[in-house]
Amino acid sequence: xxxxxxxxxxxxxxxxxxxxxxxxxxxxxxxxxxxxxxxxxxxxxxxxxxxxxxxxxxxxxxxxxxxxxxxxxxxxxxxxxxxxxxxxxxxxxxxxxxxxxxxxxxxxxxxxxxxxxxxxxxxxxxxxxxxxxxxxxxxxxxxxxxxxxxxxxxxxxxxxxxxxxxxxxxxxxxxxxxxxxxxxxxxxxxxxxxxxxxxxxxxxxxxxxxxxxxxxxxxxxxxxxxxxxxxxxxxxxxxxxxxxxxxxxxxxxxxxxxxxxxxxxxxxxxxxxxxxxxxxxxxxxxxxxxxxxxxxxxxxxxxxxxxxxxxxxxxxxxx
Amino acid sequence: xxxxxxxxxxxxxxxxxxxxxxxxxxxxxxxxxxxxxxxxxxxxxxxxxxxxxxxxxxxxxxxxxxxxxxxxxxxxxxxxxxxxxxxxxxxxxxxxxxxxxxxxxxxxxxxxxxxxxxxxxxxxxxxxxxxxxxxxxxxxxxxxxxxxxxxxxxxxxxxxxxxxxxxxxxxxxxxxxxxxxxxxxxxxxxxxxxxxxxxxxxxxxxxxxxxxxxxxxxxxxxxxxxxxxxxxxxxxxxxxxxxxxxxxxxxxxxxxxxxxxxxxxxxxxxxxxxxxxxxxxxxxxxxxxxxxxxxxxxxxxxxxxxxxxxxxxxxxxxxxxxxxxxxxxxxxxxxxxxxxxxxxxxxxxxxxxx
Numbered sequence: 001x002x003x004x005x006x007x008x009x010x011x012x013x014x015x016x017x018x019x020x021x022x023x024x025x026x027x028x029x030x031x032x033x034x035x036x037x038x039x040x041x042x043x044x045x046x047x048x049x050x051x052x053x054x055x056x057x058x059x060x061x062x063x064x065x066x067x068x069x070x071x072x073x074x075x076x077x078x079x080x081x082x083x084x085x086x087x088x089x090x091x092x093x094x095x096x097x098x099x100x101x102x103x104x105x106x107x108x109x110x111x112x113x114x115x116x117x118x119x120x121x122x123x124x125x126x127x128x129x130x131x132x133x134x135x136x137x138x139x140x141x142x143x144x145x146x147x148x149x150x151x152x153x154x155x156x157x158x159x160x161x162x163x164x165x166x167x168x169x170x171x172x173x174x175x176x177x178x179x180x181x182x183x184x185x186x187x188x189x190x191x192x193x194x195x196x197x198x199x200x201x202x203x204x205x206x207x208x209x210x211x212x213x214x215x216x217x218x219x220x221x222x223x224x225x226x227x228x229x230x231x232x233x234x235x236x237x238x239x240x241x242x243x244x245x246x247x248x249x250x251x252x253x254x255x256x257x258x259x260x261x262x263x264x265x266x267x268x269x270x271x272x273x274x275x276x277x278x279x280x281x282x283x284x285x286x287x288x289x290x291x292x293x294x295x296x297x298x299x300x301x302x303x304x305x306x307x308x309x310x311x312x313x314x315x316x317x318x319x
Numbered sequence: 320x321x322x323x324x325x326x327x328x329x330x331x332x333x334x335x336x337x338x339x340x341x342x343x344x345x346x347x348x349x350x351x352x353x354x355x356x357x358x359x360x361x362x363x364x365x366x367x368x369x370x371x372x373x374x375x376x377x378x379x380x381x382x383x384x385x386x387x388x389x390x391x392x393x394x395x396x397x398x399x400x401x402x403x404x405x406x407x408x409x410x411x412x413x414x415x416x417x418x419x420x421x422x423x424x425x426x427x428x429x430x431x432x433x434x435x436x437x438x439x440x441x442x443x444x445x446x447x448x449x450x451x452x453x454x455x456x457x458x459x460x461x462x463x464x465x466x467x468x469x470x471x472x473x474x475x476x477x478x479x480x481x482x483x484x485x486x487x488x489x490x491x492x493x494x495x496x497x498x499x500x501x502x503x504x505x506x507x508x509x510x511x512x513x514x515x516x517x518x519x520x521x522x523x524x525x526x527x528x529x530x531x532x533x534x535x536x537x538x539x540x541x542x543x544x545x546x547x548x549x550x551x552x553x554x555x556x557x558x559x560x561x562x563x564x565x566x567x568x569x570x571x572x573x574x575x576x577x578x579x580x581x582x583x584x585x586x587x588x589x590x591x592x593x594x595x596x597x598x599x600x601x602x603x604x605x606x607x608x609x610x611x612x613x614x615x616x617x618x619x620x621x622x623x624x625x626x627x628x629x630x631x632x633x634x635x636x637x638x639x640x641x642x643x644x645x646x647x648x649x650x651x652x653x654x655x656x657x658x659x660x661x662x663x664x665x666x667x668x669x670x671x672x673x
Contacts, residue, residue: 020469046469052499057458057492064462064476067405067441070469084488091452092459099436099448102653137654160656188659235659 002172004146005035005111007180008153009073013043016071019157021048023058023075023111032077033113033172055085062108063092071107073157079114079166080123086131093162094137108162109153114142115205115256116288117170117303119296124169126293127257132164133234133266139187140234142166144208146176148191152231154182163187166233168205190237196224199313200244202267203254204230207304211254214309225313233263241267242274249280250316254304259287281319284312324542324572325596326512326519328526331572332552333542337600339608347551354615357398357546359624361390361603364414366628367423370636371413371430375581379640381432384411388544388576391602392509394418395549396477396571399557403474407447407460411509412479421446424638433642454480454487457506461493464502464560475503475560477553483514485530486522494568498534503560505553506568509543511575512597516588528570536566543573544602547609574600 012019021036021043027050030037040048051058055076062072076082089110096106116125132140139161143149149167156163185191193208194215201211208229215225226248228240245251251271253264264285271283286304294302324331334343349357368385375383386393393414397406406412406419416426425439429449436448450456460478467474484490485508497504508527512519531538537559541552549571556567574597578585585594610616651658651666658666 052492052495054492054496056455056489057461057496060455060458060489060493061462061465061496064407064459064464065466066462067447067459068463068466068470070466087452087489088455088458092450092455095435096448097655098653099434099438100441100653101434101436101438101649102656103438103440104442105656139655235661238661238664 001143001146001149001167001174002034004150004180005153005167006037006039008150008157009036009039010042012073012154012157013039013047018069018071019047019073020065020070021073021075022051024051024053024077026050026075031075033169035111036075055081056088059085059088059093059110063088063096063106066106066108067104071157073109073111076110076112078124079112079126079128082112082128089132089138090135094135097161098137105160106162107160109156109165110162111165111167113169113172114166115168115170116293116299117206117256119299120169122293122295125299127255127288129166129233129257129263130261133263137162138234139163139232140166141187141232142168142204143231144168144171144205144229146174147178147180148229148231150180151182151184152187155187159187166205170206171209185231187232188235188237189232190228190230190240192226193229194225194227196226197248198223198225198317199250199252200226200228200248201252201254201309201313202228202230202241202244204233204263205256207254207256210304210306210309213306214313217306217310218313223313223317230263236266236270238270238274241270245271245275246278249278252284252286252309252312252316254286254309256288256303258290259285260290262287281316284316286312325593326572329540331540331542332548333545334548334551335545335605335609337544337605339605339612341609343548345547347547347554349550351615354610355620357394357550358603358606358610358616358621359627360394360398360414360418361546361606362624363628363631364390364394364417365603366632367417367635368413370632371427372577372581374636374639380427380430382580382582383430384580385577386411386414386575388574388597388602389509389511390414391546391606392543392549392571392573395546396507396553396569399550399553400477401474401557403445403472404557405445405447405460405463405474405476407456407463407476407478408449409453409456409480409484410449410451411481415479416446419446420444423635424642427635427639428642431639431642433644454484454489454493456480457490457493458496461497461500461502461504464497464504465500467503468500473561475505475557477505477507479507479509481514482508482510482512482519482522482527483517485527494530494534494566497566498536501563501565503563504566505556505560506566507553508568508570509573510570511573513575513579513589515579515583526570528568531568536568538568538570540570540572543571544600544605546602546606573602
């Protein structure tokens with residue numbers, strides 16, 4: 001996935017001379033996850049550059065660069081370091097179009113390596129999506145696999161609105177065969193990765209893989225679970241949520257983020273609003289706990305496991 | 320009367336003393352017409368500021384932040400800019416906006432509560448939307464300046480902020496980035512003595528202009544009530560920026576004669592005597608005296624400025640009180656380039672549809 005994201009940046013830099021890539025260690029090092037590997041050599045220090053360690057300044061500068069007609073792609077090094085920039089994101093990046101009645105766009109992409117599962121240090125396993133999804137004016141995406149990661153990042157950079165890209169660190173080194181293409185499902189559309197009629201598992205980022213694994217386990221028990229990769233956390237694909245309720249009657253939402261006010265809460269509410277009469281069971285949530293992200297030795301007890309996911313489906317199906 | 324700043328500290332750069340006499344080389348490169356124009360702008364700005372206070376009391380504006388006393392800082396600095404230079408204001412820069420040609424009625428939509436951003440076109444006026452979260456606009460200016468440099472455009476960006484904002488981390492991050500990227504940016508601090516109720520001495524133990532040295536670029540302290548001095552140091556900073564020599568920090572020593580906003584009661588935290596001391600240092604009185612004493616203007620010109628300001632402000636007032644609340648759907652129409660489906664549903668709901 002890291003290479004696919006790298007290709008997306010390279011192609012965006014090639015096709016649009018106004019695209020800039022910057023952040024901490026994105027130059028000579030090529031990013032701590034190598035997502036910008038080789039780009040400074042190829043496109044020069046004017047378009048791919050390192051900044052001081054100043055997340056608020058980096059994102060604030062993106063506002064000014066956008067006003068000057070540039071299309072900045074900012075890398076925040078880790079999820080836990082994205083918070084200093086929240087003021088700029090919420091107060092300015094997200095609101096500029098509205099404040100100027102559409103006269104000034106903010107075509108800014110903010111990439112944030114996110115979520116846990118890599119035995120990381122404190123502040124390196126956070127799930128910040130709710131902060132951004134709760135902010136009007138932003139789009140928020142989280143890819144789960146390399147080819148779609150390429151597509152989503154290309155779409156994000158081309159988007160006239162600011163897009164927060166939450167890249168699952170646990171999936172950076174996964175591989176997938178196929179052609180890189182920006183064609184296909186758009187931001188705002190989810191994807192059904194595996195069909196089934198007993199229940200729908202909805203997830204994003206690294207949890208999609210676990211849902212697919214849980215679906216395998218469940219299939220061996222005769223339970224056909226559908227797996228949806230939400231991809232786009234804002235806007236949410238309400239049509240797909242409604243359709244899955246109508247077609248499977250049961251929804252299990254899986255995410256790493258703490259349960260309270262996580263995406264699961266929103267999806268449960270939407271499932272009721274879209275198709276309450278078709279629900280056969282309460283919407284279930286398999287999530288991280290309402291605790292700080294734990295140290296590496298406890299990580300497995302925090303993240304939704306294949307077994308927890310499968311159990312939730314069993315409980316829902318037998319409700 | 321002392322020419323020194325009542326707050327003490329380093330003596331600021333000054334060309335005209337509070338009594339209107341020259342204390343430096345006032346040949347700053349302005350034509351006689353331009354010298355007079357500075358007074359015209361300051362008189363108009365004060366007249367409009369007082370009108371806005373009245374409009375707020377009459378219920379025609381929401382909370383309003385007056386700038387009385389700071390006219391020279393804003394007019395002198397804005398007058399030093401070229402048309403291509405871009406201004407990033409905080410929320411108290413109406414005088415700078417006037418000089419830059421921003422439609423004051425559009426600007427005052429913000430304080431009338433009819434639109435958050437202006438809604439003037441920031442690119443057409445080269446004046447960014449009002450920025451209320453303190454100091455965040457400084458990195459916008461630095462980013463814009465970085466963009467100018469990448470494009471090789473011969474222009475600069477100026478950020479206005481206050482002594483209180485200089486305590487924010489955003490000030491530091493922006494100043495440091497401006498230096499590292501050698502950005503054509505001017506960081507213009509109006510030190511008006513107070514951040515709501517907190518005096519500058521409680522914001523910082525040092526002098527704000529001196530911080531520039533730590534970042535690696537020049538800083539200058541100027542008498543913010545001396546319009547010619549402000550013009551001169553800003554012109555220098557703009558020239559440095561355009562020459563590729565990077566940013567400059569300017570600390571303009573001025574004073575907020577009025578309250579922080581109309582929601583504030585300044586008598587709770589400062590003495591009337593302090594305000595009176597600063598009234599004696601009034602920037603408009605000072606400059607008018609200098610113009611008259613030096614034969615650059617006569618009493619008729621002064622009267623004309625005042626009559627002109629009265630007429631202009633009457634027009635602004637009439638247009639402003641005629642502005643009405645925007646239609647409800649406007650809340651939804653510019654949140655995204657294309658409103659996403661879930662938002663369109665809410666729009667329909669807000670408009671009373673199914």
